[in-house]
Amino acid sequence: MWRDAALVAGRDLRIEARSRVTVHQVAPFALLVLVLFAFALDPARSILERATPGLYWITVLFSALLALSRSAALDETAGARDALRLSGLDPSGVFVGKSLAVAAELVVLEILLGVGVIVLYGAEPAGVGLLAATCLAATVAVAATGTLYGALVSGLRVRETLLPLLLLPVLAPVLIGATRAFEAALGRAPADGWPWCGLLAAFAVLYSVAGALAYGTLLEGS
Amino acid sequence: MEPIVHFRAAVALLGRFPALAGIDLDVMRGEIVLLRGPNGAGKTTVLRACAGLVPVVRGEATVLGHDLRRNAAGVRRRVALLGHASALYDELTVADNVTFWGRACRARPDDIAAALQLVGLDGRLRDVRVGRLSAGQRRRAALACLLARRPELWLLDEPHADLDHEARDLLDRLIRQAVDQGATVIMSSHDLDRALALAHRIVTLDAGMTADQRAAGTGPGTPAEALRGDGEATTETTAEVSHVA
Numbered sequence: 119m120w121r122d123a124a125l126v127a128g129r130d131l132r133i134e135a136r137s138r139v140t141v142h143q144v145a146p147f148a149l150l151v152l153v154l155f156a157f158a159l160d161p162a163r164s165i166l167e168r169a170t171p172g173l174y175w176i177t178v179l180f181s182a183l184l185a186l187s188r189s190a191a192l193d194e195t196a197g198a199r200d201a202l203r204l205s206g207l208d209p210s211g212v213f214v215g216k217s218l219a220v221a222a223e224l225v226v227l228e229i230l231l232g233v234g235v236i237v238l239y240g241a242e243p244a245g246v247g248l249l250a251a252t253c254l255a256a257t258v259a260v261a262a263t264g265t266l267y268g269a270l271v272s273g274l275r276v277r278e279t280l281l282p283l284l285l286l287p288v289l290a291p292v293l294i295g296a297t298r299a300f301e302a303a304l305g306r307a308p309a310d311g312w313p314w315c316g317l318l319a320a321f322a323v324l325y326s327v328a329g330a331l332a333y334g335t336l337l338e339g340s
Numbered sequence: 341m342e343p344i345v346h347f348r349a350a351v352a353l354l355g356r357f358p359a360l361a362g363i364d365l366d367v368m369r370g371e372i373v374l375l376r377g378p379n380g381a382g383k384t385t386v387l388r389a390c391a392g393l394v395p396v397v398r399g400e401a402t403v404l405g406h407d408l409r410r411n412a413a414g415v416r417r418r419v420a421l422l423g424h425a426s427a428l429y430d431e432l433t434v435a436d437n438v439t440f441w442g443r444a445c446r447a448r449p450d451d452i453a454a455a456l457q458l459v460g461l462d463g464r465l466r467d468v469r470v471g472r473l474s475a476g477q478r479r480r481a482a483l484a485c486l487l488a489r490r491p492e493l494w495l496l497d498e499p500h501a502d503l504d505h506e507a508r509d510l511l512d513r514l515i516r517q518a519v520d521q522g523a524t525v526i527m528s529s530h531d532l533d534r535a536l537a538l539a540h541r542i543v544t545l546d547a548g549m550t551a552d553q554r555a556a557g558t559g560p561g562t563p564a565e566a567l568r569g570d571g572e573a574t575t576e577t578t579a580e581v582s583h584v585a
Contacts, residue, residue, distance in 0.1 A: 122444075129429070129440050136431040136469070197425025200393055201485075205444035206417040338413075 122211025123218060130192060130219035139188055140223050145230055148181040152234045170239045171300030175256070175293050177231055178224070182260050183282050185223050189216055190268030190277065199272070202337065209334030213265060217329065221261040228253050245303035248311045252299040255318035259292045259325060266329035269336040291321055344369050344493065344524055345390055349399035352389050359385040361548035362399060367526060370519055374535045374556070375528040377545035383528040384423070386545065387495040390526060391421045404492060417445065420491035422499055426482040430471030434461050434481045437470055442488035455487035458514060475502040483511065494518060496527035500534055512538055 134140055155173045159166040166173075193199055202212060235241045243249055267285045271277045295314040302311025345367035352360040360382050367373050375383040388394040390403050392412035401408040406415040428437045435456065442452040456462040459480040465473070470481060479502045486494070494515070500508050508531070515525055515538055529535035536542070536556060544552040 125440065125443055129432070129436075132436060133429055133431045192429070195427065195429055197423055197427035198429070200388075200391075200421065200423070200425070201427035201441060202444075203393060203413070204391060204416045204419070204421060205441065206446070207444050 119208045119211040122208045123214035126212050126215025127218040130216060144181050144184045148177050148227055148231055149234055151177045152238055156238045166239055170235055170241050171297045174231060174235050175296045178228060181227055182224055185220055186264035186268055187278055187281055189220050190272055209337050210330040213329045213333035217261040217265045221257050224257045244305050248303040252296055252315050255315055255322050256292055256296040258322035259318055262325040262329050263288055269333055343367055344404050346402045350396050350401045351398035352385055352394045352396050359548055364550045369524055372519055372525040372538050372540050374539035374542045375545060376542055381545040382548040383545055384497050387497050390495055391419050392416045419493040419495055420486040420489050421495040422482055422486050423497045426478050428470045428481055433467045433469055435466045438484045438488055441485040445489040447488045452488045455484040458487055459484045476504055476507055479503055492523055494523055494525040498529055499527060500529050500531035
């Protein structure tokens with residue numbers, strides 16, 4: 119499975135590196151959203167500062183939708199789905215590989231957005247360990263869930279519009295958990311952030327396992 | 341000798357539509373079988389069913405010893421399908437694509453390199469992105485992907501489409517070589533000049549059923565007659581055939 123996962127992740131990342139969609143479209147979109155939030159809330163600077171964790175994760179989720187939609191579209195290439203089925207690649211490996219590629223793109227995006235909120239919103243990261251652990255768990259959760267739902271809607275004509283509609287409600291716990299953990303890490307809330315981080319990790323494990331188990335069926339059914 | 345493809349009263353559904361409505365087909369190892377028939381006769385569905393991509397819901401269907409009704413996926417690693425869609429990623433180079441699909445099928449690096457060489461894509465086109473290739477070059481890249489996996493059963497859906505004269509000659513040579521080495525080929529082609537020259541046997545399909553089976557060279561098998569029988573000759577192919585005649 120891991121060999122197949124590495125092969126598929128390498129393919130997706132190579133395509134991404136050549137097409138530069140993340141660099142030329144997703145990253146500018148994410149930064150633009152941050153700037154627009156800053157414009158909208160700048161008169162009340164205190165609100166902007168208080169809302170920084172939530173705005174950060176909303177921006178990550180919106181940007182992730184673009185990356186996930188792109189990832190799902192790769193296997194919509196003419197004949198690619200049949201070729202995947204004929205290849206004998208382990209479907210679990212394909213799922214893990216696609217999730218890893220999306221996760222790698224999201225990590226780059228989150229670092230970029232992290233710099234953005236420090237510069238634009240004046241955020242001061244304190245609990246670096248909690249921030250890193252939250253990012254890791256939330257990234258895996260978003261990538262695994264998005265890849266699973268991407269396969270679920272693949273082959274449908276309304277795939278691109280349906281994916282956000284299905285995915286955003288499912289990712290609501292990730293948004294809540296990551297925001298609360300970030301609030302704690304940035305010192306904006308007195309509560310301990312680690313339980314929220316644990317929730318994110320549980321969510322990530324749940325959807326990773328579900329995706330690995332269900333991906334083969336979805337590949338056949340689409 | 342057991343046939344490596346055995347369909348008896350096989351029914352396959354596309355949604356609720358019976359794309360194969362009780363087909364009978366036996367193909368022996370080393371044979372080249374040409375599927376003929378009008379559009380919608382079921383040629384592509386037979387090829388996809390042989391690859392385990394279309395579920396057979398009734399009748400008998402065995403390919404390379406795998407019962408397709410029990411485990412259609414079991415046969416997939418041993419066959420290759422060259423269809424209308426090339427399954428190539430536009431952003432990747434020819435070498436990237438062939439290497440990816442080759443490695444996905446557990447092909448050896450030597451086989452991948454040899455496949456690129458065989459289709460003449462080991463030179464300057466090797467590192468060109470597929471998105472920049474002509475339709476014929478894309479077809480050759482797809483053929484390289486097929487060669488890299490060294491399948492026992494070649495399933496070719498309009499393999500001559502988009503290829504120029506030289507590439508068609510090359511394809512025909514590769515098919516004959518593969519058969520000499522023990523592979524079996526089932527193909528559909530509107531380039532009947534070439535297909536009839538290659539085929540050992542012609543199977544005519546109509547409405548998802550086997551209408552006729554005969555050895556190549558017997559009955560109404562000349563290209564012009566075959567085209568008339570198909571009822572779907574293009575102006576171009578008819579002109580080619582007239583010229584040959």
